[in-house]
Amino acid sequence: MEKAISGVTIECIKGDIASQADVVAVVNAANAELKTGGGVAGALHRAAGPGLEEECRPLAPIQPGEAVVTGGHELLNDYVIHCLGPVYGRDQPEDELLANSYRNALEIAEDKKIDSIAFPAISTGAFGYPTKEAAKIAFETISNIIPELNTVKTIRFVLFDEDDLKIHAEELSQL
Numbered sequence: 001m002e003k004a005i006s007g008v009t010i011e012c013i014k015g016d017i018a019s020q021a022d023v024v025a026v027v028n029a030a031n032a033e034l035k036t037g038g039g040v041a042g043a044l045h046r047a048a049g050p051g052l053e054e055e056c057r058p059l060a061p062i063q064p065g066e067a068v069v070t071g072g073h074e075l076l077n078d079y080v081i082h083c084l085g086p087v088y089g090r091d092q093p094e095d096e097l098l099a100n101s102y103r104n105a106l107e108i109a110e111d112k113k114i115d116s117i118a119f120p121a122i123s124t125g126a127f128g129y130p131t132k133e134a135a136k137i138a139f140e141t142i143s144n145i146i147p148e149l150n151t152v153k154t155i156r157f158v159l160f161d162e163d164d165l166k167i168h169a170e171e172l173s174q175l
């Protein structure tokens with residue numbers, strides 16, 4: 001499933017965020033300490049090797065909605081953009097904080113002149129954000145930012161299972 005808006009392609013695929021060979025940057029659904037863990041952070045840190053956690057150490061902690069960038073180390077990508085999404089029902093206002101995560105990640109991508117970036121579904125795992133609501137916020141935020149983008153041309157959503165892919169594809173088609 002993909003959609004082009006003003007020259008920027010948004011696509012949804014099923015897969016593993018740690019094995020995206022053809023994008024310059026991948027986004028980490030990070031924890032505040034920028035350490036390895038479960039879910040996306042675990043997958044990315046395992047694939048990147050210990051150098052990633054070392055580079056992250058002086059950048060931590062980060063706040064909900066904030067994003068920071070590191071190199072990709074042993075990943076297939078040049079950069080990792082680490083976003084701390086909101087914990088659903090705790091970090092308020094959660095919709096704005098989630099939107100900030102996407103906005104700040106894309107601003108970093110522009111700063112670094114990155115043309116392709118892959119996102120996981122931030123906050124929808126351990127942080128409990130309902131997938132449909134989160135997908136709606138993600139796509140609305142991205143479509144609002146697209147007019148400001150110059151270097152980013154491909155925005156990929158990498159979903160871990162079929163249900164999440166379906167939900168994202170549906171929300172994207174309604175954009």
Ligand code: ADP
Binds near residue numbers: 030038128
């Ligand atoms: P958060 O703490 O922000 O909720 P998680 O990593 O727990 O982040 O989960 C975010 C989403 O990413 C969930 O939908 C989860 O199923 C999914 N996910 C987990 N591992 C991977 C992976 N290796 N690649 C892509 N998505 C993943």
